[in-house]
Amino acid sequence: MQEPKDAEARRAVTPVICYPNDTLPVPDLESFARARDGAEKIAEVRVEPREAATFRAEAGQFFRISSIEGPQVGDLNLWNAHDLSERFYSGKSRALHGTHLTEGERMWSSFPYLRPMATITGDTLGWYGIDGFGGSVHDVIGTRCDPYTGNLLAGSQYHHCCHSNLTRALADELGVSLEEAEPHVHDVLNVFMCTGFTRDTGQYFMKASPVRPGDYLEFFAEIDVLGALSACPGGDCSAEHSSDTAACHPLLVEVFAPQAGALDGWESPAVNGYDRSHGRRAPS
Ligand SMILES: [Zn+2]
Numbered sequence: 001m002q003e004p005k006d007a008e009a010r011r012a013v014t015p016v017i018c019y020p021n022d023t024l025p026v027p028d029l030e031s032f033a034r035a036r037d038g039a040e041k042i043a044e045v046r047v048e049p050r051e052a053a054t055f056r057a058e059a060g061q062f063f064r065i066s067s068i069e070g071p072q073v074g075d076l077n078l079w080n081a082h083d084l085s086e087r088f089y090s091g092k093s094r095a096l097h098g099t100h101l102t103e104g105e106r107m108w109s110s111f112p113y114l115r116p117m118a119t120i121t122g123d124t125l126g127w128y129g130i131d132g133f134g135g136s137v138h139d140v141i142g143t144r145c146d147p148y149t150g151n152l153l154a155g156s157q158y159h160h161c162c163h164s165n166l167t168r169a170l171a172d173e174l175g176v177s178l179e180e181a182e183p184h185v186h187d188v189l190n191v192f193m194c195t196g197f198t199r200d201t202g203q204y205f206m207k208a209s210p211v212r213p214g215d216y217l218e219f220f221a222e223i224d225v226l227g228a229l230s231a232c233p234g235g236d237c238s239a240e241h242s243s244d245t246a247a248c249h250p251l252l253v254e255v256f257a258p259q260a261g262a263l264d265g266w267e268s269p270a271v272n273g274y275d276r277s278h279g280r281r282a283p284s
Contacts, residue, residue: 018095019095019096024096025269026104027116027119027220029119029121031263032119035060035259035262035263036062038258038259039061040256040259041254041255043255044252044253044254044255045253046068046250046253047250047252048231048250049231049249049250050160050231051168052075052165052169052229052230053169053228053253054169054172054226054228055227055253056081056225057221057224057255058257059221059222059223059224059268060220060263060266060268061220061255062220062221062255062258063118063218063219063221063254063255064122064216064218064219064253065229065253066216066252067192067212067215069213070236070247071208071209071212071236072192072209072232072251073193073209073235073236074190074191074251075144075165075166075188075190075232076088076189076228077170077185077227078107078189078225079225079226080224080226081225082224084226085110086109087110088107088109088117088189089108089109089110089111090143090186090189091140091187093105093108093189094140094141096108099139100130100138100141100195101120101138101139101140102123102126102138103122103126104120105119106118106222109223112272112274114274115222115269115270116222117221119220120217120218120219122216122217123217124216124217125137125138125210125211125215125217128194131194131196133198133207134198135194135196135205136196137192137194137209137210138189138190138191139190139193140190141195142187142193142206143188144161144162144163144166144185144187144188144230145161145232146162146163147164158233160244162188162230165230166185166188166230167181167182170185185228188230191217191251193232194206194209194210195207206234208237209236222268222269223269231248232248233246233248234248235248
């Protein structure tokens with residue numbers, strides 16, 4: 001294939017940030033921190049290795065995901081607790097914040113809602129930054145490990161990928177069949193996972209997570225949420241996933257409720273303000 005004469009000039013064009021985030025609504029982390037002081041633990045759930053578990057947090061509460069016994073990656077799904085059609089939108093969260101999320105950044109919901117579902121208020125791996133390979137933690141670039149891709153690439157029938165773990169956990173939570181639950185499972189926030197894209201081939205890579213017992217990622221629930229967390233069969237994702245060979249550990253989810261009045265003046269965000277006429281009728 002022949003390059004055009006100005007190929008180098010075209011490659012040399014400076015990139016432009018797609019969504020400059022200087023107009024993105026800024027969470028009031030200081031008032032969240034004040035509310036977190038004195039908050040009481042009201043629930044906890046242990047996520048067993050190669051399984052998933054669900055939890056609920058009301059708007060204004062906090063939930064924390066912790067590594068407890070060994071390095072372990074978690075795949076997180078989030079829904080509006082009252083309407084499962086509003087769910088975490090990994091792709092748009094990536095477009096707004098970048099490939100990996102940390103303190104002060106948010107999990108945004110799907111169209112037509114597009115509002116913050118949860119804000120990250122604590123990240124003990126915030127020190128990691130971006131390593132020499134371009135890797136970082138808590139990505140929104142992966143999807144979730146699933147049995148369909150394993151079947152496509154290796155002809156396998158493996159049943160404890162995060163996709164299946166999340167499907168079983170949601171089915172149990174809602175009291176519905178696996179067939180009913182599965183379409184609600186969506187692309188995740190890869191909690192504690194260390195990932196990036198190779199510079200030379202642009203391929204998705206993972207490497208051993210820097211997480212250690214005691215590390216956590218903590219969130220402020222902006223709306224009433226139903227969450228599901230899978231302890232990935234990849235363990236710390238240092239070698240492989242979608243099998244039973246990696247060392248896996250449990251994860252802990254804890255929910256904390258602030259004292260009454262601690263969030264006075266704060267309001268749960270409204271759904272997105274676009275009028276949804278899509279150019280077909282006069283906006284009402
Ligand atoms: Zn997984």
